[in-house]
Amino acid sequence: MAAPTQVRTAHYIGGTFTEPDAASGSAERLDVVNPATEQVIASVPVGTDADADAAVRAAAAAFPAWAATPLAERVAAVGRINDGLRARAEELAATITAEVGTPISFAKAVQVTNPVGITAGVLDEIAHGALDPVEVGNSTIVREPIGVVAAITPWNFPLQQMVAKVTPALAAGCTVVLKPSEVAPLTAGLLAAIIDEAGLPAGVFNLVHGTGPVVGEALAAHPLVDMVSFTGSTRAGRRVAAVGAETVKRVSLELGGKSASVVLDDADLVRAVKITVANCFMNNGQACSALTRLLVPADRHDEAVAAAVAAAAKYQPGDPTQDTTRIGPSVTAAQRDRVIDYIRKGVDEGATLAHGGPDPVEGTGFYVRPTVFGGVREDMTIAQEEIFGPVLAVLPYTDEADAIRIANGTQYGLAAGVFGGDAERAYAVAGKLRAGQVDVNGARFNTKAPFGGFKQSGNGREFGRYGLEEFTEVKSIQR
Template identity: 45%
Template sequence: MTDPIETTQLYIGGKWQDPHSTEVLEVFSPATGEKVGSVPVADATDVDAAVRAARASFDSGVWRNTPPAQRAAVLRRAVELINERGAEIGALVSAEMGATPGDVATLQQLAGTGVLNAYADATDAYDWEETRNGLFGEALVVREPVGVVGAIIAWNVPLFLFCNKFGPALAAGCSIVLKPAPETPLNANVLAELFTEAGVPEGVISIVPGGIETGKALVDHPDVDKITFTGSTAAGRAIAATCGEQLKRCSLELGGKSAAIVLEDADIAASAPMLVFSGILNSGQACVAQTRVLVPRSKQDEIVEAMVAVASTFVPGIPTEPGVNMGPIITGKQHEKVTGYIAKGKEEGATAVLEVPAPAVGTGNFVGPTIFTGVTNDMTIAREEIFGPVISVIAYDDLDEAIAIANDSDYGLAGSVWTTDVPKGIEIAKQIRTGTMGINWYAIDPSSPFGGYKNSGIGRENGREGLESYLEHKSILMPMGYTSN
């Protein structure tokens, strides 16, 4: 990044408009403290303008009546535009939230364009109309867009999350108003312009930057038909309560405290790099991070030694500097929270076998990889989502105990099994109450459903299931004796 990006207007209905609000949101790099840019804060009046534009465009049918194949083509064109400007967008995202350019390219751009292509594929393959024969004869089942979508996303992977909200909403034929996180609002404006350039009609998309009050105005708005939210479990509960009062559809992708179960037959040398990365990816700021590593007691020392060796190679620092492969924690407040959890782990009797020191550079909120042993599943660091690069190693004596520990959590978002016996790994994965599992690695697959059990959320994203969460299903009963053949 060079000069700060100073934006004075809001992107409402696919056009730049002067805001009603006079408040400005300034964005600073969590790595250097330098100003990255600013945007207007959308107040309740601005949110209303965005929702009214979305409602008008939806009711007009300009997008919802566009054939699904054409909507899919627009998503694919958006992918091309994102890739064409990938370096520029990646640099902006890196400056806003602190991830290294390599992590932005793989965890966000590749994943984001992947879900857009997957939603386009799902749109092409979907049965938008279906004839069924039932008790009274034929019925036509049609799938229609849910309406105006209000999307609220987190700061940890903003490019990916933007794509994972815009993709299914637009594929379904909805209009969408998106509130980016206050820490990372700049890239959302750039991406929204690309979707307009790709062919999304006027009125369909809007960006409303801001904090809690902006989000509340969007959730409360009576003309919003569905809320989709990615963020903390606490915020998700509040959103769900409001949606429940209004009988408004909602999908929630919330926190996690995922367990990686290492079996005795695991190839430790081969597993250690991905095992560590799945726990501290994105500086640990990932809802799917495998932050509880369950290991057989007989192999604990060997596994921990391998993990420490790998984790020691992660170098926190200014994300654009050579040799750095881990960025900062997003804010000073979050930095205090993470370091507080590390202190709490020690207080409760766990042993920090690795604490990579934070670099003394700039004003960055750096925390190095930290690995704890001697952790029991009732400790705070094993129960609560830390959202930092902290791994808790928990020893188990037999497989039943490992499964019980993995399931003994308020969360159920992700997880993994590490073994050379893949069929055995599958059987174990089926016993874990969590939305996604990996065998000998972990990733979110764009074509497969993603979401959580328990406090990790409601609903699913990605693939056919993700598309369907933005649709209503309507049955049209044919006259008795009527046949369409």
């Protein structure tokens, strides 16, 4: 499947799509590879420090006027962006499938639908007074836009993570420089075209393609950038935080996860396992919040593994453009090899390989066999490190306290799940888990609820009122 013909592959700086040329000394390009076909479907320019600087300066120049624009006008502009997302939903979904390998059904139902819901949620919060002044004694508390925001986003949920940063920042009165993942930049080109069509003033939104070590580093270090909002690996997030600290800018981080699904002894085990497997394997296993550790009572471990194997057997790797496909390829050959290395490490460290394994999937594409491990100890690599692939680890526990201890026993704290027959008991266990978002009995994802992590899963929140507030400064005016 080729990339849609209308995707723009240029930088977008100061209201203009800009293609570098050889005369500028920055004509190098990055190929975009379809992970299912292994074919190059497009290329984008490799941004430089100079490109990042030009975008930041355009955003800084545009900030005073945009911040002073009446809130109602900013809200209307963001509303036009959301209308554009809706109008181009099919093209966006096809583009995400082409460059990420996400099954088209998931791309339509989640990868495009969630961003629309996120933006609608932000606008709804504004309509209900999220940015209104608050009176506290003799003080008026106001929220003002923080300034120039550098948004650095990942490849796994490209549109969702861009929109979760860009639209609330714009609505709050900030100007933005977006650096999308170089692995999946085409969705960003579509978003830039949609924003261009929405008619924002030049410089309010800017896009620079390129790599993290060059463009990302330049944005994090730039003295005119007031805030960096970053989503990616914990390792890269540490670097962004360190660079941003040099200029004492705000840094919001949404990082890795190793989320636990805690199945209590009174839960419907089969249902809990099915939901956990679906969550673990969503987006080809490439989700930071995926429930990758299944914690079950020790005396039901074998039953849980059998249920997980039965559920996993329904996830056959296939062509992501087909509506019936439930799991597609890893995003790159390097990512596929990384996941396979983790599977081998699980075997080497003594976990029981119950389903799947490290053997290559025959044919074209960067596919990994959906894998289930039983008998996993909490100190094993596959129980501690983020794999970012369709690999489920089943861990036995002795009692409720042991389950909570194991669930909290990693460096991460992004998400978790709890399943139990007694809903109040399950809710109480959820309250003891050190994670930013916990689902009880398979509750559905809420695009208005705050999303973000504890511990090394990051800081700050996205979505809804809490995500909007990230892009503001708080000022008190005494009378």
